[in-house]
Amino acid sequence: MQILLWGIAIILSAAAAYWVYRADKKRATPYPWLTATLRGLVVFLTLLLILAPVISITNNETQKPVVVFIQDNSSSIANALGKDSNAYKQDVTALIDKLSKDYKVVTRGLQGNTTTDSLFDYNLQSTDIAKALEDVQEYYGTQNLGAVVLATDGKYNQGSNPLFQQLSLQSPLYTAGIGDSSLQKDLRISQVYHNKTVSLNSNFEIRADINATRCNGYSNGIQLTEGGQSVGSSVLSVNTDRYDRTVSFSIKATKAGLHHYTITAPAADGEENTNNNRRDVFVEVVDEQKEILIAAAAPHPDIKAIQAALSTVESYKVTVKMASEMPSMFNYKVVILHQLPSQFFNNSRDIAAVKKPTWFILGSQSNPAAIMQLPSPVQLSINPLVQRDVYPAYNPAFSSFALPQNAQAVMDKMPPLSVPQGNITALPNADLLFRSRDGEQTPVWALRQSNPAIAITTGEGLWRWRMYEYKNFNTHNTVDECIRQTVAFLAANSNEKPFSVQLTKYVWSDQESISLNAYLLNATNQQVNTADVQLSISDSVVKKQNFSFEKSGSSYRLNTGIWPAGTYTYTARTVYNGTTHTANGSFVVEHMPLEQMETGADYNMLYSLADKYNGGFVPAKNITSLADSIMKNTNIKPVIQSNIQSVPLVDWKWYFLLILVFAVAEWLLRKYWLAQ
Structure with missing residues (x-):
């Protein structure tokens, strides 16, 4: 024109x-x-x-290519550099100065942009490499991002494994390894697995992963204690420089209440870092029979499989009903809905009204629109009339409960579930037990700790899992434990007391802010927050601090801040309609120097990470050579805008x-x- x-x-x-x-x-x-x-x-x-x-x-x-330099500024880097700290600082400054002539250089710590001088403070108490890379992609992915340089020891103690992270990063990633990659003597309890809630008179298991490096010849007993009294012991004999073993303790729940257990691994001779030789575990033992409702859109072999798995739990009373004879859900502790709400029976309003812990199992009759009106760990955009086969993969980062040690090997033998065609994505607060083995990583079995707690299995075919496990392993144990522990998780998070206080966990770090949630129910079991709620927290010498809960939605919440290491008890109190309600509990704050839980540097991880994103790896002493590597990369060039x-x-x-x-x-x- x-x-x-x-x-x-x-x-x-x-x-x-x-x-x-x-x-x-x-x-x-x-x-x-x-x-x-x-x-x-x-x-x-x-x-x-x-x-x-x-x-x-x-x-x-003309826009210069952006080069993002990420410096791991956690406290472990200061220890790794030692007397070489000044020389390293000079090398990094020289690298940045040289790159700045032809590129726009952005300097970042693990938690965001920072000045060059602030890169060398090394004051962070945790390392999350995956989050740092994710932030770079988010903030600079749409710009002319030429390269990313990551200087770290390769040890992360928060977030996911960066090697398994799915980033759409198109720019090369160069890594610089800081610290000594040789093995150092260290015996540590790397992870513990346990159920948060068990039934009275039942047997339960506490497991711990033990990792030992350069502890050849070590032989001692890994101790499990409660209140200073020994509950169990497992002898650990190390015969190699790299040693991994999972120890297991079997315990009978003979007393109701909250139990505090401690796992201790005696230090090896000459071991300098003993911060990682102890872990605390809390298990709540409950004494009550739980009514479980299994409701289905139509008869299905999955129903028999779930019923068989739950029949071994003495404290469960299981009722099975079809949709046509659906009872009131109000009197049940946990509700399992197989393909409900369905296309022909939409009971989403009843589910929302009773607010019971619910396990949804999807199938060809499911009504995704009705399910999406209810709390869920996943987002659904599916066509249930079209099914696809999805093979399960165990998620090692799952933390809501513990499964048998061979769970991963068992799941590798499992046939697929029939999952509705479409998009299924996990929400941020979901805890994935299983996801698909393909690149899409579709959620297969997810849980969410909320009020009420929710679980969802995105396909049908659990009966085939039980059959295949028995065929290959002569037992139903793993599949049955998935079912039993899912129901136990939901039952433990059911909130039927008139007044209750919940913590997301019982063991906290002295670097974390401790948050609590409170729930008050009226006569019709609906949440209300018209009354004020007070909280007092006492330490081991009965020194009290008082707080008032904030009202949030229809419940209460409180952030009490960071606490020093110790054992604490709390009492919450409120008056509603003339009746006084109280809730008591306890928690432990540990001095967890995350940056000292592992020693040495992981050069193998850094090399693999650089290779994944078409970059290169150098030790920190050669970090200035990265300037030549970047300048020789012909794919890194200016763009004209x-x-x-x-x-x-x-x-x-x-x-x-x-x-x-x-x-x-x-x-x-x-x-x-x-x-x-």
Whole structure:
């Protein structure tokens, strides 16, 4: 359109100039081409003002490639560098200065942008490499990101394994390894597994992963104690420089209440780091029979499989009903809904009203729109009429409960579940037990600790799992434990007391803020928060601190801040409709120097990470050589960005002056020639 307007202006101004030229030539004007030119310019500029009041101007800007330098500024780096700290600082500064000539260099710590000097403070108490890389992709992924440089010891103690992280990072990642990668003597309890809640008189298991490096010849008993009394012991004999073993303790729940257990691994001779030789475990033993409802859209072999798994738990009373004879869910502790709500029976309103812990199992009759109106650990956009086979993969990061040691090996033998076609994505607060083995990592079995607690299995076919496990391992134990522990998780998070206080966990770090949630129910089992709730926390010497809960939605919440290491008890109190309600509990705060839980550097991880993203690895002493590697990478180059700017002609005051100058010049010339 703008070209057309320019064309019209040129034609009309040329016509005006030609008309003036012919007229002046007849009058014998000395320079007719000059007056014609001036008249043409006046007409052209005036027409532009009328026909195209806004013109577009293209500005080309060359953008340098962005190089993001991520420095691990956690406290373990200070120990790893030691006396080489100043030399390393000089090398990093030289690298940044050299890159800054041709690239835009952005310096970041693990938790965000920072100045070059602040990179070397090393004051973070945890390391989350995956989150740091995710932030770089989020903030710079749409820019001309040329390269990412990560300087770290390769040890992470928070977040996911960066090697398993699914990033769409198109730029090369270069890693610089800090610290000593040789093995150092260390015996540590790397992970513990246990059920948060068990039934009275039942047997339960506490497991601990023990890792030992350069402890060849070590032999001692791993102790499990409660209140200073030994509950169990497992002899650990190390016969290699790299040793991994899982120890297990079997315990009978003989007393109701909250039990505090401690797992201790005696230090090896010459072991310097003993911060990781102890772990605390809390298990709540409950004494009550739980009513479990299994409701199904239609008869299905999964129902028998679930019923068989739960039949071994003495404290469960299981009722099975079809949708056509659906009872009130109010009297049940846990509700299992197989393909409900369905296309023909939508009971989502009843589910929302009773607010019971619920386990959804999806199938061809499921009604995804109705399920999405209820709390769920996943987001669904599916067509249940079209099914696909999804093979399960055990998620080692799952933390809601413990499964048998061979769970991963068993699940590798499992047949697929029939999962509805479409998109299924896990929400941030979901804890995935199983996901698909393919690259999509579709949630297969997910849980969410909320009020009420929710679980979802996104496909049908549990009966085949039991059959295949028995065929391959001569037992139903793993599949049955998945079912039993899911129901136990839901039952433990059911909230039927008139007043209760919940913590997300019982063992906290002295670097974490401790948060509590409180729930108050009225006579119809609905949450209310009209009453005020007070909380007092006491330490081991009965020193109290008082707090008041904040009202949030229909419940209460409180962030008490960071606490020093120790054992604490709490009492919450409220008065509702003239009745006083109290809730008691306890928690432990441990001094957990996460940065000292593992020693040494993991160069193998850094090499693999750089290889995954087409970069390169160097030890920290050679970090300046990364400048040459980046400069030689021909894929890292500037881009030209064109910006089109629309400018109104009326904003250019000189434009009107130019028209006036040309018009006055023509008038003066004519006056001069006529006077001669």
